[in-house]
Amino acid sequence: MKTIFTLLLFVCCTHGIGQTEANIATGKKMAKINGGEFKTFYVSKTDKPIIVQPFLMDECAVTNVEFLEFVKANPAWSRSKVKRLFADSNYLKQWNSDFDIGKSNKSIYNSPVVNVSWFAAVAYCAWKNKRLPTLAEWELAGNVPPKNVKYTSVTNYIMQWYEKPALPVLPNVKTTYCNTYGLYDMHGLIWEWTFDFNSFINTGDSRTTANDNSNLFCAGASINVTNREDYAAFLRYGFRGSLRGNYCISSLGFRCVKNIPSNKF
Amino acid sequence: MKKYILISSVILLLFSCNENVAVVNKSAENVAAKTATTNISAASSSESIFALADTFQTQNKQNIVLASLAGKPTLIGMIFTNCSYACPKIVAQMKNIANKLKSDKKDANFVLVSFDSKRDNPAQLKMFASMMNLDNSWILLHGSEQAVRTLSVLLNVQFEKDAEGNFSHSNTITVLDKNGVLTFQKEGLEADKEETVDKIKNL
Numbered sequence: 385m386k387t388i389f390t391l392l393l394f395v396c397c398t399h400g401i402g403q404t405e406a407n408i409a410t411g412k413k414m415a416k417i418n419g420g421e422f423k424t425f426y427v428s429k430t431d432k433p434i435i436v437q438p439f440l441m442d443e444c445a446v447t448n449v450e451f452l453e454f455v456k457a458n459p460a461w462s463r464s465k466v467k468r469l470f471a472d473s474n475y476l477k478q479w480n481s482d483f484d485i486g487k488s489n490k491s492i493y494n495s496p497v498v499n500v501s502w503f504a505a506v507a508y509c510a511w512k513n514k515r516l517p518t519l520a521e522w523e524l525a526g527n528v529p530p531k532n533v534k535y536t537s538v539t540n541y542i543m544q545w546y547e548k549p550a551l552p553v554l555p556n557v558k559t560t561y562c563n564t565y566g567l568y569d570m571h572g573l574i575w576e577w578t579f580d581f582n583s584f585i586n587t588g589d590s591r592t593t594a595n596d597n598s599n600l601f602c603a604g605a606s607i608n609v610t611n612r613e614d615y616a617a618f619l620r621y622g623f624r625g626s627l628r629g630n631y632c633i634s635s636l637g638f639r640c641v642k643n644i645p646s647n648k649f
Numbered sequence: 650m651k652k653y654i655l656i657s658s659v660i661l662l663l664f665s666c667n668e669n670v671a672v673v674n675k676s677a678e679n680v681a682a683k684t685a686t687t688n689i690s691a692a693s694s695s696e697s698i699f700a701l702a703d704t705f706q707t708q709n710k711q712n713i714v715l716a717s718l719a720g721k722p723t724l725i726g727m728i729f730t731n732c733s734y735a736c737p738k739i740v741a742q743m744k745n746i747a748n749k750l751k752s753d754k755k756d757a758n759f760v761l762v763s764f765d766s767k768r769d770n771p772a773q774l775k776m777f778a779s780m781m782n783l784d785n786s787w788i789l790l791h792g793s794e795q796a797v798r799t800l801s802v803l804l805n806v807q808f809e810k811d812a813e814g815n816f817s818h819s820n821t822i823t824v825l826d827k828n829g830v831l832t833f834q835k836e837g838l839e840a841d842k843e844e845t846v847d848k849i850k851n852l
Contacts, residue, residue, distance in 0.1 A: 432812035469696035469803070502802060506795075582802055583809035629802035 412450070414440040414642065415566040422520040425617045434520045437646070441517060441525050442639035444557040444568040445496035445576065446508060448478070448485050454508045456483055461504055470503035474632035495554040496574045496637035502629040505577045505638040514640035516579040519624070521641060523617075526570035530561040538571075542616040545572045550635045571616075577638040581624045698803050699829030703796035705762070708774040708789040715800075715829065718788075722852040723758040723825040724845070727797075727806050727818065729765035730777040735820050738838045740781050743822060745842045746849070747786070755850050759783075762790045764808050764816045766797055804831070826852045 417440070421433035455461050455476075462482035466475055477499050480486030485493060500508075502516075509515045517525070529538055541561075560572035627636075699716040706712055726743050728736035740761065747759050761783075763769035769777075774789035783789075792800070801808055808818035824833040824845060833848040 434812050467696050467700055469698070469700055503799075506799070580798060580809065582798075582805075582807045625807075628805060629799075 413443045415443050416644070417441050417521070417525045417565055417567075417641075420524055422524050424519075424523070424621070436518075436520050436524055438644050439517075439521060440642040440644060441521070441565075441567060442514075442641070443566055445574060445637045445639045446505075447494050447557055448489075448497045449493045451476075451497040451500065451508065452479075452483070452485055454511055458507070458511065461507060466504070468630065470630055471501040472630050472632050474499050474634070475501060475504070477632070478634075491553050494556040496557055496569075498554060498574060498634050498637045499632040500577075500637060501632050502577050502581060502627070506579070508638075509640040512640055514642045516577055516638060517641040519578040519580050519583055522576065522578045525565060525567055526563070528564045531564050531566075539616045542571045546616065546619050554635075574635050574637045575620070575623060575633075577636065578624065581627055582629070695830055697829035698800075698825060698831055701796075701799060701803060703792060703799060705790040705792040705796060706771050707791075708771050708778050710771045713788075713790075718758045718760065718825075719827060719829060721756050721758060721827050722849045723760055723829070724849065725758075725760040725762065725804070725823045725825060727762050727764055727801060727804065727808070727821070729763050729816050729818075730769050730773055731765065731815060735818070735838060737781070739820055739822065740783075742838070742840060742842065744781075744783070746822075746845050749842060749846045750849060753846075753850070757849055759787045760790060761787065762792065762797065762800060764797060764801075764810075764818060765814070766792060766794045767814065805834070824848050824852070 417438060419436045419438040422436050423431065423433040459465055459482075463476050463479065464482050476497075478485075478489065478492060480489065505516055527538075530541075555573065557573070558568040560569045562568050563570055627633075699714075699719060701715050704712050704714055724743060724746060726739050728739055730736070743759060743761075747757075750757055761774075763774065769791055771791055774791060778787060778789055800806075804821065804823050806819050806821050806823075808816050810816055820836065820838050822835045822840065822845060823831060826832050832852065833845065835845050
């Protein structure tokens with residue numbers, strides 16, 4: 385049943401490609417994301433939303449093969465050269481060596497590159513003349529419904545993925561669902577770095593600081609949260625809050641975005 | 650509370666094979682005290698933050714890289730000048746530490762970096778310095794959004810810009826040794842200065 389479901393998703397997506405904009409300069413297709421107002425699920429109703437301008441987003445996550453090109457062009461980012469400050473010892477551990485993913489690892493060539501730090505992701509995007517999405521941009525892009533597929537609830541779909549342990553071999557990009565923007569795998573394959581991943585103040589330290597989020601996780605105070613049903617968002621924010629910039633994790637990758645000149649909105 | 654437990658436990662389940670994340674989640678339980686001290690653990694790097702190549706501008710419009718701070722210990726805080734509550738307190742705390750070190754004849758850099766790339770240009774920083782009575786030994790830095798975000802990630806300082814252009818942020822004072830290695834952090838607005846002073850003296 386699951387296979388049929390996945391297949392169905394795949395078929396729907398391949399038909400939708402026409403809506404994404406080809407980016408000739410970089411070779412990777414990017415989808416146009418409408419701007420809009422964004423409010424994190426935890427802000428109070430009186431807080432003003434963040435205004436997000438329209439932007440282009442990679443239709444899928446950066447793959448191992450794509451990341452290898454970057455490392456070849458920038459040897460300072462190879463496994464043996466990278467500073468521990470910028471990537472911990474798990475950096476690209478799925479590869480055979482500095483400049484070789486490995487013949488025995490063919491199954492992950494087109495899988496999202498994981499075990500990459502925030503610093504490495506930032507450097508890759510800059511190399512492509514792109515950048516990492518902000519948290520607001522990522523959430524706006526990721527929260528639109530899947531295309532041509534009926535779910536009882538997107539949150540339920542996401543939660544089912546979150547509950548599953550990570551797979552031993554990461555599937556290729558574009559193997560989960562495609563959303564109405566034409567973005568693949570926004571949920572269901574990997575977690576993704578955002579530029580300002582360290583913006584959500586929810587670590588243990590939060591109780592020691594003066595900020596608006598500190599009451600979120602204490603007893604009844606979480607009633608302030610705008611959408612209490614969105615456990616999935618809770619999980620994403622919680623995960624981001626537990627990260628540090630040099631962490632390399634086996635289920636965490638990234639995709640890049642690009643500004644649209646304001647006269648072309 | 651239930652939600653928090655759910656988040657922690659699911660994340661722990663998902664990533665229990667990764668020591669880094671597990672450590673962070675566990676440590677969350679231990680932070681009930683008003684101020685928290687971070688001695689940098691094995692999970693972090695012992696490499697110099699001076700590896701950050703971005704250029705910043707001082708309140709005197711000089712371009713500098715962090716590496717130019719090498720040679721003496723550095724006390725560094727992140728603030729923004731439109732901040733009415735927490736930031737003046739952070740600055741006051743750092744001033745206390747600076748005064749104590751000066752009277753004990755210990756040389757150190759005192760650095761404030763602004764979160765506010767948009768509004769806190771060198772001129773604004775200069776005005777803030779004089780308003781806070783900071784003498785010439787203080788360096789106030791303006792940087793691009795990318796540079797400031799990167800520095801915040803390196804210093805484990807969390808911050809978020811709101812729709813009005815203001816920031817919520819963690820209140821952290823960081824000590825770098827003379828080579829730029831992060832050696833000590835103090836969190837909280839009521840932190841005791843003696844511990845930080847002692848740490849810098851021992852560098």
